[in-house]
Every structure is written in C-alpha cells, then in structure tokens.
Amino acid sequence: MLEDHSHVLEPLLPPFAACAETRRDLLDIELFPSEAETLGRAVDKRRREFITGRACARLALERLGVAPAAIPGGAGGAPVWPEGVVGSITHCRGFRAAAVARATDALALGIDAEPDAPLPPGVLEEVAHGPELDIVAAGGPGADAGRLLFTAKEAVYKAWFPLTGRWLGFEDARVSLDWPGGTFRAELLVPAPLVAGVDLSTFTGRWSAAGGVICATVAVSAP
Numbered sequence: 001m002l003e004d005h006s007h008v009l010e011p012l013l014p015p016f017a018a019c020a021e022t023r024r025d026l027l028d029i030e031l032f033p034s035e036a037e038t039l040g041r042a043v044d045k046r047r048r049e050f051i052t053g054r055a056c057a058r059l060a061l062e063r064l065g066v067a068p069a070a071i072p073g074g075a076g077g078a079p080v081w082p083e084g085v086v087g088s089i090t091h092c093r094g095f096r097a098a099a100v101a102r103a104t105d106a107l108a109l110g111i112d113a114e115p116d117a118p119l120p121p122g123v124l125e126e127v128a129h130g131p132e133l134d135i136v137a138a139g140g141p142g143a144d145a146g147r148l149l150f151t152a153k154e155a156v157y158k159a160w161f162p163l164t165g166r167w168l169g170f171e172d173a174r175v176s177l178d179w180p181g182g183t184f185r186a187e188l189l190v191p192a193p194l195v196a197g198v199d200l201s202t203f204t205g206r207w208s209a210a211g212g213v214i215c216a217t218v219a220v221s222a223p
C-alpha cells in the first residue's frame with residue numbers, strides 16, 4: 001500500500017503537475033516486463049530505488065488520472081512515459097519521488113533530490129564555475145550551497161535531455177539562486193534549440209531543503 005507522501009515536492013511544482021514521494025522503500029508493486037528488462041540483474045540497492053521510483057511514478061500517474069503503464073528506461077537512461085505524459089524520477093538516500101504532467105501542460109519536468117551534505121571531494125570543482133563559486137563561498141541558511149547547485153543542475157539536465165537528446169555538462173549552465181525565495185535560474189552557455197517554440201536557453205526552477213534532503217524541480221511549460 002502506498003503512503004500519501006507529497007510534502008516536499010508538491011510545493012515545488014506547478015499546479016498542473018502530480019507527484020508522489022516517499023522516505024521508505026515501496027516494493028510491493030509488480031514491474032511491467034519492459035521495466036524488469038530495464039532493471040536487469042541489479043544489486044539490491046539499485047533494485048530498491050528503481051522499484052520505489054516506479055511505485056512513486058504509478059501513484060503520480062494515478063493522481064494525474066492516467067492508468068498504470070510501463071515506464072521503461074530509454075535513451076540516455078531517461079524514463080519513457082506513457083503517450084501524452086512527461087515526467088521525472090529521483091532517488092537518493094532516504095528519499096524517492098516522481099513527478100508527472102500532461103504533455104499539453106508541460107514540455108518537460110526535471111526533479112532531483114540529494115542528501116543535504118557537502119559534495120564528495122573533487123566534485124564541487126566540476127559542478128561550480130565562475131559566479132557560482134561566489135554562491136558557494138557565501139553559502140546560505142538551511143542547505144549546503146554546493147550540493148544545492150548540483151541538485152539544481154541535475155534537475156535542469158533531466159528536463160533538458162528528453163527535449164534535446166543532448167548531453168549538457170555542469171560547466172554548460174550558470175545557475176543563480178534566490179536563496180530566501182527558493183527559486184533558481186539556469187542560463188545555458190551552449191546553443192540551445194527552440195522546442196515547440198520554447199527557448200531552452202534559460203530554465204527556471206524551485207528548490208527546498210527539509211529533513212536532510214535538498215530537492216530541486218524544473219518545469220518547462222507547454223506554449
């Protein structure tokens with residue numbers, strides 16, 4: 001039985017999106033054959049996060065009014081959503097979640113969750129560049145600044161990739177944060193296409209930190 005946990009993510013998403021989140025494993029769902037194929041022979045940790053992510057996705061789809069459907073992995077590892085749906089999945093230690101929207105409302109969603117703790121040695125240098133180093137140096141209340149930048153960038157990537165099929169490196173976007181407001185903006189430093197008339201050179205998102213987890217979301221609204 002899935003619990004109704006939508007406390008962190010829901011305020012970070014537009015009203016047209018539906019989501020589900022959990023802080024424990026949800027393993028009592030049946031995987032569709034294509035999902036089982038995506039999972040393959042995985043170690044226990046991966047099996048638990050994959051199945052729990054799919055359980056959250058099922059609940060989020062139900063909240064959107066969409067029947068349960070297979071969500072296999074596709075190109076670049078991105079989840080393949082049922083026709084007419086876009087969405088995103090995240091899992092980190094102690095937190096798993098999914099968010100979905102109708103394709104008539106959103107071109108893409110990106111969500112990412114990370115433990116609110118300093119990045120491992122060496123990772124910050126890959127993630128933060130230029131003015132982002134000032135954000136890290138200044139810090140802010142309630143969240144590790146480096147990890148927050150990382151989380152925001154991964155949320156951007158999860159929205160970017162399904163729309164473009166292209167890699168985007170951490171150095172390819174400059175993130176600025178509104179710390180008290182819980183919003184962020186990512187300006188791409190590489191050429192970005194127009195998708196359905198929407199300019200992908202800038203992404204805006206929301207973030208929050210609670211219960212030891214930083215969560216960031218990006219929603220690209222349909223025109």
Ligand SMILES: CC(C)(COP(=O)(O)OP(=O)(O)OC[C@H]1O[C@@H](n2cnc3c(N)ncnc32)[C@H](O)[C@@H]1OP(=O)(O)O)[C@@H](O)C(=O)NCCC(=O)NCCS
Binds near residue numbers: 156161
């Ligand atoms: C793909 C990536 C963003 C996943 O993030 P993560 O913190 O490692 O892992 P999370 O648990 O939060 O997310 C994993 C889920 O993301 C989704 N995902 C994986 N690849 C994806 C892609 N290319 N596009 C969209 N979603 C993707 C999947 O649903 C996956 O879960 P699943 O395999 O169980 O279905 C990350 O591994 C990565 O490659 N980052 C480098 C690129 C980047 O972030 N650039 C920043 C540009 S500003």
